[in-house]
Amino acid sequence: MYLYNSASHKKEEFVPNHPDIVKMYTCGPTVYHFAHIGNLRSYIMEDVLEKYLRYQGYNVKRVMNITDVGHLSSDADTGEDKMLKGAKREHKTVMEIAQYYTDAFFSDCKKLNIKRPDVVEPATNCIAEYIDIVSKLLEKGFAYEAGGNVYFDTSKLDQYYVFNDHDEEDLAVGVREGVEEDTSKRNKNDFVLWFTKSKFEDQALKWDSPWGVGYPGWHIECSGISMKHLGEDLDLHCGGIDNAFPHHTNEIAQSEAYLGHHWCNYWFHVHHLNTNTGKMSKSKGEFLTVSLLEEKGYDPLAYRLFCLQSHYRRSLVFSWENLDNAVTTYQKLINKIAALDDSDKTVDQAQFDALKEKFNHALSNDLNTSLAITAVYDVLKAKTNDGTKLALLGDFDKVLSLDLLEKAAAKRAEQAKTKTATTGGYTIQGEGDPAIDALVLQRAEAKKAKNFAEADRIRDELKAQGVEIIDVPGGAQWKRV
Ligand code: AMP
Ligand code: ZN
16 A cells, blocks of 8 residues: 655555554553543544555554653643643542543544544553653653753754645744743754653652653653564654654654664655644543534444545545535445445455455555445446445445444334324324324324314324324324334
């Protein structure tokens, strides 16, 4: 497959270091709040990437960290500690906050059919690994102690800006408005590897280290966790585009300085979900969650489809109207699949291969998910038997994870329950319950006789039994609610 590599700024053929395994690392959530649907856009697209690699026959080992320490509100190591902020807001301990929001994150992932990575590691589990890396960086002269902290010295590198498609202004995080400068840094982009001088009096999590009691910087956790579980080389590293700088840039700096060789081959960055007022962000405090979508009656998988309809390297604008369009598309898709005859089990292999080729063509070209959805429509329109179509849709859904066959089966079951009774040209669609049908008919007769009070009384009586009537041309439909 071809993937755009942010490190080389071009599409490249994906070839893993070891033919039998793809080593994949993903930056996990900072668990001081719920993940918003923007964060989850990144995780949905990364999930599709992992599943597509597996679909192509690769063995994938995927590792994800959970940031439960060290992430300050500015990515440039200044500002408040995000976890502490969450704990204060909710009058809980940092570890309680971490557990609660980690569980909430995986519950959201489950609703969106995002597979749990093979290894999930909280940052606080790997302190010994970070201490080892920081010690070696000091030994090799890539780090220095100043003002009570240990910093990485970016001036020691031949090349620091790996993803240099950022403009200088973006890179000058340390001098951004509202962000106080850390005077202990020798160079503007130096970053903290280990904090011993916490400016937070009530810093809850701290550990002993050769440099005093303290806690790790944010970037070191991903290098430490990745090397612990995936060794000294990595095929694929993923995250949202805001992670490219400084987080991933710093990960590369410290990992390669520590290892003394090249570390990760492919960098996959998902662009942002924006609202019409800009990037959706947790720190702004106003953001949409999966629970909120559910409260409003949306199926989380309609949001997954919404994300799949656009390319991961383009920013995506969220609006309720756009989501409503995805809901309509999803419902139509399921209705079409439900109309296929699921008793047909024969597969026309030649047709199957030709249509699968279109799907592969889309995804192997830098994970073009919107074209992959078009390939789903191509299957539905194809001149082939229903068995072949259903086999293809089941196959594609290993990657898309939209529950296409399951939802269609549920739709068929719902439709099977619907029985039609026609009396004197008046058609009643329902579950075939004669007592209810009789009341529905009585109501129709009352309406015909302009006895609206009686018609309303019958509607209320049915409502009391949990039955809802919808008038349709030539009759009525009823369902239990
Ligand atoms: P965080 O929990 O802030 O560490 O972010 C978790 C993941 O979500 C990271 O990979 C971020 O780059 C990504 N992310 C943050 N905001 C957005 C957004 N608005 N759209 C897409 N991804 C995002
Ligand atoms: Zn990371």
